[in-house]
Amino acid sequence: MTETLHIVGGGMAGSEAAWQAANMGVPVVIHEMRPTVETFAHRTGHLAEMVCSNSFRSDDDEQNAVGLLHWEMRAANGLIMQTADAHRLPAGGALAVDRDPFAEAVTARLKAHPLISVSYKEITTLPRDGHWIISTGPLTSGTLGEAIRAETGADALAFFDAIAPIVYFDTIDMDQAWLQSRYDKGATEEERTAYINCPMDRAQYDAFIDALLAADKTEFHEGETATYFDGCLPIEVMAERGRETLRHGPMKPVGLTNPHDPQVKPWAVVQLRRDNALGTLYNIVGFQTKMKYGAQTDVFKMIPGLQNASFARLGGIHRNTFINSPKLLDNQMRLKSAPHIRFAGQITGVEGYVESAAMGLLAGRMAAAQILGAPLCTPPETTAMGALVNHITGGADAKTFQPMNVNFGLFPPVDGVKGGRRGRQDRYKAYTDRAKADWQGWLTQQRLDAA
Structure with a gap:
């Protein structure tokens, strides 16, 4: 046998x-x-x-x-x-x-x-x-x-992984947001419109960064050092590396045109990707976070289009051992x-x-x-x-x-x-x-x- x-x-x-x-x-x-x-x-x-x-x-x-x-x-x-x-x-x-x-x-x-x-x-x-x-x-x-x-x-060895929040689609304001994949990439119309985009002007971006940096974060135990994997950095950690870091990372505005105002180039763009086949849930791309729950809702509702958002799941952080x-x-x-x-x-x-x-x-x-x-x-x-x-x-x-x-x-x-x-x-x-x-x-x- x-x-x-x-x-x-x-x-x-x-x-x-x-x-x-x-x-x-x-x-x-x-x-x-x-x-x-x-x-x-x-x-x-x-x-x-x-x-x-x-x-x-x-x-x-x-x-x-x-x-x-x-x-x-x-x-x-x-x-x-x-x-x-x-x-x-x-x-x-x-x-x-x-x-x-x-x-x-x-x-x-x-x-x-x-x-x-x-x-x-x-x-x-x-x-x-x-x-x-x-x-x-x-x-x-x-x-x-x-x-x-x-x-x-x-x-x-240990480092920390963070999880991004998930939003209910019907609570996203599509009069401000729009559907488009970056550079219209995709073989079908469905793929070319696979992401929801929320635009920010410079003042909105600066206010968002200020709130992000000031928000209450999850604290680690005394003597515990927070080491992150670069591919899964919390957005607050990225923001702490420089105010423009997010704008050149998950919030980069390139390859996108806002149909609500096509002549104006957004200063930054937050993208959401479909999370289920029904299209009822979207996750905020690259927005892993260690903010406390109350702070998350306050900060993320500053994003144009998400001001009335309801969250199916908020972000969080956990230890990752290897x-x-x-x-x-x-x-x-x-x-x-x-x-x-x-x-x-x-x-x-x-x-x-x-x-x-x-x-x-x-x-x-x-x-x-x-x-x-x-x-x-x-x-x-x-x-x-x-x-x-x-x-x-x-x-x-x-x-x-x-x-x-x-x-x-x-x-x-x-x-x-x-x-x-x-x-x-x-x-x-x-x-x-x-x-x-x-x-x-x-x-x-x-x-x-x-x-």
């Missing part, structure tokens, strides 16, 4: 790992503590619940590294990408999904698989035998976190001190839904291959997955290791491509062409080895 693979955590990484391993013929048990044990950010007991943004970011697989990662996961029969495509929302060039139906569908497909079962109990200790993947993500429970710390002999993977994991994502345990997802120090699911995909395949007696080599560093797993398992400096999104800076250089803007586009295309060929080769070799 084939040995069972146990996966702790049913988020993006755990769900994808279970799917991949089960499809290779290995029985899987997903151990998920929700809803028995709740977290700050989750609202349901569904697997693969999206707690922050509802976006998987760019879907451009020729000029963007995360879009390439989408492509690789689709080529590998990835559950997360299949389900995201099935529940896609208009979002210009991004892949945004209807978050609740997405999680419900992932849960249903996993539970329907004959080799997958789900146990809703908290795992509080590291197992001493068997085959395990720890994919508990940024909200790893305190008891399991302590067990990991005891095993690794080092303090877990291990020092370059020091602790081998290139098979196994804990060096306990190689029967693999780690996957955000706890390894990757950042983002897609990167987490991708590391789950690899961990699930590697664990299943080991159980089946056909060890699996790491994918080439020229692929998006190979570059990312290489970074977290040895490519990064353990002394300065911090969470990382996939990006072309992690890839081996491509020779013979000139610099400059045109050269950069050519270089990115060269990266993706090479990656796709090498990823297909790796998948083919894996099938041959399995046979």
Whole structure:
């Protein structure tokens, strides 16, 4: 009888790992503590619940590294990408999904698989035998976190993630706001009008920044240092870096024309992206925040078009823990001190839904291959997955290791491509062409080895 693979955590990484391993013929048990044990950010007991943004970011697989990662996961029969495509929302060039139906569908497909079962109990200790993947993500429970710390002999690194608020569409004043994707990007009219835009003139922007900086914020415990991942900075932290930072970041006014006043260029623009298929909910793009709830409603209602807004969810902040993977994991994502345990997802120090699911995909395949007696080599560093797993398992400096999104800076250089803007586009295309060929080769070799 084939040995069972146990996966702790049913988020993006755990769900994808279970799917991949089960499809290779290995029985899987997903151990998920929700809803028995709740977290700050989750609202349901569904697997693969999206707690922050509802976006998987760019879907451009020729000029963007995360879009390439989408492509690789689709080529590998990835559950997360299949389900995201099935529940896609208009979002210009991004892949945004209807978050609740997405999680419900992932849960249903996993539970329907004959080799997958789900146990809703908290795992509080590291197992001493068997085959395990720890994919508990940024909200790893305190008891399991302590067990990991005891095993690794080092303090877990930690930073903070913030969540953006969600607004009810029917409370947005569309006499002031308008529908348009930046640069009218998108293949259809629905995609070209996927965002709601709220314009600000200079005086409104300055007043907004003043209120943002003065607002009551969540305080941290004494002696606790707030370290943030740059890709998920609270807007107050961005504003503290300079009054123009937001105007050149999530509030940049470029690529947009206000149809209510087309001759006047907005000084800044707040964008909202559809959060569900019904179009009843919109999240404020890039507006992660650590403001207290009362302050959030006061400050966000200063945005033109949101003066009468009602919020389905306000923003918030939570701790995100991750291990020092370059020091602790081998290139098979196994804990060096306990190689029967693999780690996957955000706890390894990757950042983002897609990167987490991708590391789950690899961990699930590697664990299943080991159980089946056909060890699996790491994918080439020229692929998006190979570059990312290489970074977290040895490519990064353990002394300065911090969470990382996939990006072309992690890839081996491509020779013979000139610099400059045109050269950069050519270089990115060269990266993706090479990656796709090498990823297909790796998948083919894996099938041959399995046979």
